[in-house]
């Protein structure tokens with residue numbers, strides 16, 4: 001078990017989990033149930049939801065998937081998009097809904 005990605009916002013952790021798992025890599029999210037914590041937890045990263053790979057040998061591949069996604073989507077992270085299926089709010093750089101996995105259509109601002 002190796003830590004891949006840690007973020008106070010479970011939305012992102014869940015998104016990366018579905019992306020890494022879709023590549024056939026087994027993952028585990030630690031502190032999944034603590035995402036409702038507020039206050040002090042936000043300055044205590046040890047309590048944040050953490051995405052881990054179950055098999056250490058998958059770590060490099062999983063990390064590459066996450067990094068590629070961050071690079072690809074860096075420009076779209078400042079908008080929010082509502083999932084057409086479940087109505088959850090997703091950051092604009094998500095291709096799939098973190099909650100239900102539905103494809104998200106991002107409004108094309110370029111025109």
Ligand SMILES: [Zn+2]
Nearest residue numbers: 083086097100
């Ligand atoms: Zn959804």
